[in-house]
Amino acid sequence: MFESLTVKLGGVFAGLSRKGRLSEQDIDEALRAVRLALLEADVDFKVVREFVKSIKAKANTEEVYGSLSPGQSVVRIVQDELTEILGGESTGLERSGTPPTVVMLVGLQGSGKTTTAAKLAVWLRRETKQDVMLAACDLQRPAAIDQLVQLGKQVNVPVYSEDPADSTPIDVAKNALKAARGSDAYWLILDTAGRLAIDNDLMKELEKLRDATKPTETLLVLDALTGQDAVRSGGEFHERIGIDGMILTKMDGDSRGGAALSMRSATGVPIKFMGTGEKVDAFEQYHPDRLASRILGMGDVQSLIEKAEQEVGVEQAEALERKLQKAEFDMDDLLEQFKAIKKMGSLSEMMNMIPGLGRLTGRINPADMDDGKIARVEAIILSMTPQERRNPKIINGSRRKRIADGSGATPSDVNRLMSQFTQVQKMMKRFSRGGNRQRMMDMIGR
Numbered sequence: 001m002f003e004s005l006t007v008k009l010g011g012v013f014a015g016l017s018r019k020g021r022l023s024e025q026d027i028d029e030a031l032r033a034v035r036l037a038l039l040e041a042d043v044d045f046k047v048v049r050e051f052v053k054s055i056k057a058k059a060n061t062e063e064v065y066g067s068l069s070p071g072q073s074v075v076r077i078v079q080d081e082l083t084e085i086l087g088g089e090s091t092g093l094e095r096s097g098t099p100p101t102v103v104m105l106v107g108l109q110g111s112g113k114t115t116t117a118a119k120l121a122v123w124l125r126r127e128t129k130q131d132v133m134l135a136a137c138d139l140q141r142p143a144a145i146d147q148l149v150q151l152g153k154q155v156n157v158p159v160y161s162e163d164p165a166d167s168t169p170i171d172v173a174k175n176a177l178k179a180a181r182g183s184d185a186y187w188l189i190l191d192t193a194g195r196l197a198i199d200n201d202l203m204k205e206l207e208k209l210r211d212a213t214k215p216t217e218t219l220l221v222l223d224a225l226t227g228q229d230a231v232r233s234g235g236e237f238h239e240r241i242g243i244d245g246m247i248l249t250k251m252d253g254d255s256r257g258g259a260a261l262s263m264r265s266a267t268g269v270p271i272k273f274m275g276t277g278e279k280v281d282a283f284e285q286y287h288p289d290r291l292a293s294r295i296l297g298m299g300d301v302q303s304l305i306e307k308a309e310q311e312v313g314v315e316q317a318e319a320l321e322r323k324l325q326k327a328e329f330d331m332d333d334l335l336e337q338f339k340a341i342k343k344m345g346s347l348s349e350m351m352n353m354i355p356g357l358g359r360l361t362g363r364i365n366p367a368d369m370d371d372g373k374i375a376r377v378e379a380i381i382l383s384m385t386p387q388e389r390r391n392p393k394i395i396n397g398s399r400r401k402r403i404a405d406g407s408g409a410t411p412s413d414v415n416r417l418m419s420q421f422t423q424v425q426k427m428m429k430r431f432s433r434g435g436n437r438q439r440m441m442d443m444i445g446r
Contacts, residue, residue: 006295008037013075013296027059027074034078042228044262047085055081079292085261086288091245091270093124096216100133100180100188104213106206106241107221108233109194112249114144116221116275117191118151119283120247123273125157130186135176136161137169137209140193148191155280158183169193169205173213190215198233203240210241217244219272222263224248234267245272248286252277264288331389334421335381338374379407380417392418 012033031052038048058077095101103120105113121132134152136159138144145161152159160176173190180188192209195202210218220243222230230248237243246263251274263271271286381389383406388395395403395418397411404411 005037005041008040009034009078009296012037013078024060027056030074031056031059038261041261044228044231044266047262047265050265051081051085075296079296082261082292082295083289085265086291087264087270087286088288090285090287091272092285093272094216094244099184099186100177101186101217102177102188102190102213102215103217103219104190104192104206104209104215105219105221105247106192106237106243107194108198108223109141109196111194111221111223112275113194113221114138114147114191115151115280116247116249116283117148117189118155118157119275119280120273121152121157121187121189122155122280123283123285124187124189128186131184132157132187132189133176133180133183133185134159135173135180135188135190137172137176137190138193139164139167139169139172140195144191144193151280158185170208170212173209177213198236206241218242219244220246220269222246222248223250224274225250228262231262231266234263234269238267238269243267243269245270247271247273247275249275251275252282329424331381331384331392331421332386334424335378335389338378376407376409376413377417380404380409380414383407392421 012030015030034055035048035052038051039045055074055077058081059074093101093103105117105120107113117134121134124130124132134148134157136145136148138148145164149159149161160172160179162172162175169192176188176190190209190213192206193202218241220234220237222234224230226233234243234246246267246269248263248271263269271288274284274286276282276284380403383403384392384395388399388403395414400411400414403409404414407414
């Protein structure tokens with residue numbers, strides 16, 4: 001979402017970093033460029049004004065001017081201030097003293113509430129190791145109940161629902177609360193109705209639901225692609241219902257991203273989660289410091305590590321390490337690594353998490369970051385026999401042609417993969433020797 005902003009800010013700070021000393025004029029020119037970049041990204045002008053004012057006050061000090069690396073000092077100030085307007089510190093969910101903890105999701109129609117309910121359920125179950133139940137309280141949209149039930153089956157989370165012709169949202173919520181208590185569910189997530197625009201009927205229904213279930217958390221689901229309209233909606237929902245936090249959806253989209261930067265400052269309500277893709281596990285807790293680091297092209301190593309831990313798992317990582325120590329890395333292992341990468345997200349998303357690479361956005365050919373390339377390599381490997389995967393050296397001309405025909409590739413594609421695999425094997429053997437594991441980590445760290 002922030003690719004354009006990252007490129008523009010990266011250019012500003014690269015210019016500062018090249019200067020041995022900074023003058024007040026240098027800082028003023030850089031801040032003018034920062035102000036313009038933020039406004040073009042659809043950040044609220046009041047937020048931009050306060051942001052730039054605060055940076056200028058902290059940057060115009062002898063400590064910065066006398067620093068050995070004044071450009072880096074300014075970047076650090078910008079990162080701190082950006083983290084602050086994004087929310088400062090991460091805010092988790094409150095828990096009820098007696099289960100279930102009720103989480104009510106509210107928002108306009110089309111913001112992604114129903115899908116978000118399922119994503120939140122998956123996240124809660126994974127992070128808390130506690131049972132979750134979903135409740136279909138949206139009786140306005142005909143397909144809402146069916147959609148939630150299907151999502152519940154997909155992620156193996158129970159869904160409480162009733163026939164909309166014989167029930168009301170209030171009855172569904174009350175009965176769902178009883179069902180959650182009866183099944184010892186620790187979390188109950190209420191998927192409520194939305195409208196195309198805020199109206200009095202919607203607010204009254206949400207007020208009744210709130211009073212009937214007394215949710216511990218009322219979370220507003222907002223589509224990040226709607227820009228400043230999302231900020232205005234957030235303020236209205238908070239005024240009428242009382243919002244404890246927000247969830248921003250479609251953070252993987254191609255909007256300018258200013259709404260996300262304005263949200264906390266404009267509403268005073270913390271962002272707690274963000275949706276980063278269509279898959280049910282494309283959902284993250286919101287960390288202002290990590291997002292600020294991504295926007296400035298500095299990466300987000302912690303999130304990358306967490307994704308790897310979730311998708312690869314400790315046992316699989318240890319098994320791979322044992323194979324590396326014995327220099328037994330084969331095509332099956334390479335295939336498993338590709339599968340893990342695909343689970344972690346898109347290549348472009350992971351690129352933004354690696355320090356330094358985020359600044360290259362816009363200068364790298366998008367075709368080189370095509371996730372379809374991984375799929376093509378997978379097809380080639382899957383066209384090999386088990387014996388060929390274990391020992392690729394036996395692949396001769398006729399085998400190569402058979403593999404190419406079976407995967408829809410060309411013999412040259414197969415040759416290219418074989419050559420790349422040989423290089424990977426050599427590197428693995430080199431670093432699998434005793435005492436070299438730390439050297440590998442040091443190399444990656446640099």
